[in-house]
Amino acid sequence: xxxxxxxxxxxxxxxxxxxxxxxxxxxxxxxxxxxxxxxxxxxxxxxxxxxxxxxxxxxxxxxxxxxxxxxxxxxxxxxxxxxxxxxxxxxxxxxxxxxxxxxxxxxxxxxxxxxxxxxxxxxxxxxxxxxxxxxxxxxxxxxxxxxxxxxxxxxxxxxxxxxxxxxxxxxxxxxxxxxxxxxxxxxxxxxxxxxxxxxxxxxxxxxxxxxxxxxxxxxxxxxxxxxxxxxxxxxxxxxxxxxxxxxxxxxxxxxxxxxxxxxxxxxxxxxxxxxxxxxxxxxxxxxxxxxxxxx
Amino acid sequence: xxxxxxxxxxxxxxxxxxxxxxxxxxxxxxxxxxxxxxxxxxxxxxxxxxxxxxxxxxxxxxxxxxxxxxxxxxxxxxxxxxxxxxxxxxxxxxxxxxxxxxxxxxxxxxxxxxxxxxxxxxxxxxxxxxxxxxxxxxxxxxxxxxxxxxxxxxxxxxxxxxxxxxxxxxxxxxxxxxxxxxxxxxxxxxxxxxxxxxxxxxxxxxxxxxxxxxxxxxxxxxxxxxxxxxxxxxxxxxxxxxxxxxxxxxxxxxxxxxxxxxxxxxxxxxxxxxxxxxxxxxxxxxxxxxxxxxx
Numbered sequence: 001x002x003x004x005x006x007x008x009x010x011x012x013x014x015x016x017x018x019x020x021x022x023x024x025x026x027x028x029x030x031x032x033x034x035x036x037x038x039x040x041x042x043x044x045x046x047x048x049x050x051x052x053x054x055x056x057x058x059x060x061x062x063x064x065x066x067x068x069x070x071x072x073x074x075x076x077x078x079x080x081x082x083x084x085x086x087x088x089x090x091x092x093x094x095x096x097x098x099x100x101x102x103x104x105x106x107x108x109x110x111x112x113x114x115x116x117x118x119x120x121x122x123x124x125x126x127x128x129x130x131x132x133x134x135x136x137x138x139x140x141x142x143x144x145x146x147x148x149x150x151x152x153x154x155x156x157x158x159x160x161x162x163x164x165x166x167x168x169x170x171x172x173x174x175x176x177x178x179x180x181x182x183x184x185x186x187x188x189x190x191x192x193x194x195x196x197x198x199x200x201x202x203x204x205x206x207x208x209x210x211x212x213x214x215x216x217x218x219x220x221x222x223x224x225x226x227x228x229x230x231x232x233x234x235x236x237x238x239x240x241x242x243x244x245x246x247x248x249x250x251x252x253x254x255x256x257x258x259x260x261x262x263x264x265x266x267x268x269x270x271x272x273x274x275x276x277x278x279x280x281x282x283x284x285x286x287x288x289x290x291x292x293x294x295x
Numbered sequence: 296x297x298x299x300x301x302x303x304x305x306x307x308x309x310x311x312x313x314x315x316x317x318x319x320x321x322x323x324x325x326x327x328x329x330x331x332x333x334x335x336x337x338x339x340x341x342x343x344x345x346x347x348x349x350x351x352x353x354x355x356x357x358x359x360x361x362x363x364x365x366x367x368x369x370x371x372x373x374x375x376x377x378x379x380x381x382x383x384x385x386x387x388x389x390x391x392x393x394x395x396x397x398x399x400x401x402x403x404x405x406x407x408x409x410x411x412x413x414x415x416x417x418x419x420x421x422x423x424x425x426x427x428x429x430x431x432x433x434x435x436x437x438x439x440x441x442x443x444x445x446x447x448x449x450x451x452x453x454x455x456x457x458x459x460x461x462x463x464x465x466x467x468x469x470x471x472x473x474x475x476x477x478x479x480x481x482x483x484x485x486x487x488x489x490x491x492x493x494x495x496x497x498x499x500x501x502x503x504x505x506x507x508x509x510x511x512x513x514x515x516x517x518x519x520x521x522x523x524x525x526x527x528x529x530x531x532x533x534x535x536x537x538x539x540x541x542x543x544x545x546x547x548x549x550x551x552x553x554x555x556x557x558x559x560x561x562x563x564x565x566x567x568x569x570x571x572x573x574x575x576x577x578x579x580x581x582x583x584x585x586x587x588x589x590x
Contacts, residue, residue, distance in 0.1 A: 027451040029458075034446075083410060088402035107383035108457055111406065115378060115413065116450045122417040123441035126434045135430035139421045142437075146418035151329075155411045156322040162403055163324075 002060070005048060005282065012047045013039070015071050019124050033105045033113035034120075037078050041096050045218075045290065046073045046185065050193035052282035053207050059279065062197025068128025069141055069196055072121035073189040076149050079117035080185075082110050084158055090244075122146070134196075141192040148188030157181025161246070169247035175216070177247065182222075183215030190214075190283075202275075209272035210283060213265035218290050220262045223249040229295065266291045297355070300343060300577065307342045308334070310366050314419050328400045328408035329415075332373050336391045340513075340585065341368045341480060345488035347577035348502050354574065357492025363423025364436055364491055367416035368484040371444050374412035375480075377405050379453055385539075416440070429491075436487040443483035452476025456541070464542035470511070472542070477517075478510030485509075485578075497570075504567035505578060508560035513585050515557045518544040524589065561586045 003011070016038055023032045047070035054066035085092040085100040086107065092100050102110035122142065125131070131138045147153060157180030164173060190211035194204055227250050249258045269287050273280045298306070311333055318327045342365035349361035380387040380395040381402065387395050397405035417437065420426070426433045442448060452475030459468060485506035489499055522545050544553045564582050568575045 021446060027446055027454040030446055030450065030454045079410075083406055086403075086406065088406065108381075109454070111378055111381065111383065112450050112454055115374075115410070116446045118410065118413055119441050119445040119450065123438060123445060126437045126441065131434060132431055135434045136427055139426060139430045139433060142421045143418060146414050146421065150414040150418060151316060151322055151325055151411045155325065155407050155414065159322040159325045159404070159407055 005285065008048060008051055009044045012044045012051075012070060012074070015067060016074060019068075019071055019075075019120065029105065029109055030112050030116055033101055033109045034117055036104055037082050037101045037113065038074070038117070040098055042074065042078070044074060045286070046077055046189045047071060049186065049211070049214075049283070049286055050189040052280075052286055053190040053193035053211075054197035056207075056273075056276050056280040056283050057194045057199045057203055058197030065130065065134070065198075066193040066196040068124045068131070069145070069192050070189070072125045072145065073185065073192070075117045075121040075124075076145065076154075077185060079114040079121070080149075080154050080158065082114040082117070086110060089158070089162065118149070137195055137198075141195045144192045144195065145188050148184040153180050153184035153188075154182075157184070164247050166245040169252070171252050174247045174249065174252055178216055178219040178249070179212075182219040183212065186215035186218060187211040206272055206275055210269045210287070213268040213272075214287055214290060217262045217265035217269070220249045220258055220265070221291060221293065223251075224255065224258050224262070225293075225295065226250070227255065262291055300580065303343060303346055304339045307339045307346075307365060307369070310362060311369060314363075314366055314370075314415065324400065324404055325407050325411055328396055328404045329412055331399055332377050332396045332408065333369070333412070335393055337369070337373070339369060340581070341372055341484045342366060344481065344506070344509075344578070344581055345484040347575075347581055348485040348488035348506075349492035351502075351568075351571050351575040351578055352489045352494045352498055353492030360425065360429070360493075361488040361491040363419045363426070364440070364487050365484070367420045367440065368480065368487070370412045370416040370419075371440065371449075372480060374409040374416070375444075375449050375453065377409040377412070381405060384453070384457065413444070432490055432493075436490045439487045439490065440483050443479040448475050448479035448483075449477075452479070459542050461540035464547070466547050469542045469544065469547055473511055473514040473544070474507075477514040478507065481510035481513060482506040501567055501570055505564045505582070508563040508567075509582055509585060512557045512560035512564070515544045515553055515560070516586060516588065518546075519550065519553050519557070520588075520590070521545070522550065557586055 020035055020038060021031045023035060025031055050066050050070035050073055051063050055063040058065065081095065082101045084090050085095060086102055093103050094100060101113060105113070125138060125142050125145070149155065157177050160173070160177045161181055164177065169177070187208060190207050191204055194207040199207065226248060253261065266287060270284065273283060315330055315333060316326045318330060320326060345361050345365035345368055346358050350358040353360065376390065377396045379385050380390060381397055388398050389395060393399070396408060400408070420433060420437050420440070444450065452472050455468070455472045456476055459472065464472070482503060485502050486499055489502040494502065521543060548556065561582060565579065568578060
């Protein structure tokens with residue numbers, strides 16, 4: 001029996017637990033902060049996308065080869081959340097209903113915990129099980145992730161996001177922010193997972209064509225939930241982005257158009273998978289969950 | 296004619312210029328901040344150590360193979376300086392006589408510039424010239440650098456350094472801080488350079504035995520200069536660390552004992568190179584410059 005998505009999520013959590021140094025180990029305060037933010041109830045969408053892409057290409061053994069990379073992407077994602085929440089950035093006190101890292105610890109610890117999560121991400125990719133026996137593709141996947149994380153990806157997106165706080169963004173500006181700040185890492189997790197499982201060039205292109213609309217739709221749905229979601233389910237106050245004067249998809253395009261666009265992007269992602277058979281069932285399932293989620 | 300150390304430093308600067316995205320490229324503010332801090336008059340000691348180690352093992356062609364790694368180490372070093380200078384960390388306004396990154400730009404930009412320098416470091420190692428044709432050793436060197444940068448290395452050292460501000464540190468605490476915050480990256484740059492140039496296990500061990508005392512001595516000399524250096528030459532106010540209540544080698548051991556220990560560590564590093572011939576001349580030269588420097 002193949003594991004369900006819920007079972008895979010439990011496996012991801014236990015791998016993350018194995019990769020993160022224990023709190024008892026020096027320097028324990030920064031290890032505690034890293035663990036606090038990693039085990040804060042994340043849905044592990046990115047690692048699951050990675051594992052699903054690897055499975056679509058290489059079956060269960062392909063998925064095993066992507067395990068370290070899947071966890072590394074979650075470390076990068078969490079690092080970016082910790083830094084984005086800092087007082088000099090988005091200045092958020094709560095994330096998923098709990099105090100943000102710099103509130104639970106302090107600002108210096110939060111900065112260092114984020115830094116260390118980034119470092120650890122690259123370390124576990126490069127030193128993961130069997131990495132040395134297939135080092136060429138591991139390096140290739142590492143570069144994909146580094147580019148998605150860097151100034152052409154999420155770091156650039158966060159810089160832009162801050163720039164447009166309280167400034168009128170054009171639709172193309174907002175699309176660039178969403179594609180870099182959110183989309184790039186989603187594309188990298190899917191493409192990297194596929195590469196590590198042995199994707200051909202055509203398969204890697206199909207995975208990218210799946211991940212790009214999903215990445216953008218992910219953030220459009222986020223913006224929709226910000227105005228129409230339920231506070232309890234979301235774990236944050238709806239309307240927060242609008243109040244902060246942040247550019248959102250809904251503010252620029254309206255609620256109904258945003259919903260239609262998310263649906264259209266979903267169809268585009270489905271279409272990109274047409275060359276895959278049932279081995280891509282999890283990728284289809286995840287796309288549907290991302291579009292129809294309530295939190 | 297082999298290039299002199301000064302000529303190599305010029306080459307490192309031009310490689311760094313090539314690796315860093317231009318300021319004209321989106322997102323230009325963060326690219327400007329990265330460049331501001333990278334081109335702030337650093338002495339490039341770490342890249343030079345890396346190139347010297349690679350040369351000791353593999354001659355000029357070994358050195359060429361370590362070029363991306365040498366630059367990556369400088370990016371990691373600069374990232375750590377930018378974050379250490381932040382208000383919530385050491386709260387420094389000046390570095391090398393110029394405003395620190397968060398003073399010249401702003402805090403958010405400085406955090407993101409540091410983050411991006413770390414990402415870029417791993418990207419350029421993994422995608423450097425010829426990386427794919429010798430991917431095994433590139434991964435190995437990347438892991439060496441990641442471990443030196445992580446919580447067991449410079450991030451842990453910075454966490455500890457903050458913890459002991461205004462708190463009495465024991466000599467063993469301070470040695471741990473120096474070995475992690477400063478020493479680990481120096482060891483990684485020397486060992487990584489050697490590995491990329493094809494070092495045997497024995498050669499890698501000898502390089503480590505050279506780099507460990509040099510890494511500790513580097514920081515002891517820093518502490519000596521903090522009390523006896525000249526403000527103009529140093530580019531910072533002498534006595535600053537003492538005033539900030541920071542643990543320093545001189546405060547714990549006294550000036551004369553600190554000087555004797557630096558000299559003894561220098562001898563230890565020289566001894567570790569006894570198996571190398573004239574091809575290690577640059578490593579010897581750099582050790583001597585590190586011990587006898589005035590800034």
